[in-house]
Amino acid sequence: MSTKKIIVTGKVQGVFFRKTAKQQADTMGILGSIENRPDGSVLIYAYGDAEPLQRFIEWCKQGSEGAKVAQVIATDIAETKEYRWFEIIG
Template identity: 50%
Template sequence: MAVVATVSGRVQMVMYRDFAKRKAHSLGIVGEIENKPDGTVAVYAEGEQENIEKFIEFLKKGSLLSDVGNVAYQFVEPRGGFDSFYIQYN
């Protein structure tokens, strides 16, 4: 199972990506996360359905310093090619 998500709110410069990366690793999820120029964070994640659902709930809660406004997501076909969960730096 795979999901793409856009996270809005105060989610940049608050360790949100690192926090999400650690959670993804603990759930066995692979994919990537990156800051977007519009202030949102983009997420692509692949894993077992139960773990993806847990990860989405985690994204909604966010890190201690973040203030998540919304998580818009949709399930997609896995594209493969990932062996870990990566932070993309622009």
């Protein structure tokens, strides 16, 4: 199990990106959180097994219908927070 910090840029706000990402995460068994950032990007903390995490990152590169993803930056982090589900913040 590992945690990824994922930053998604492009047209990712106002296109149901967070809602659709939560649906994907729930289906894949990913825990964590997603939130809009003031600069127009989306910040995700995703916790789970390696293979589902990679599939989730690949989904982020496409995003929801209407999204135009410019870049996805995923980095491993040592997360100490315990996630119980995948939540939309804000």
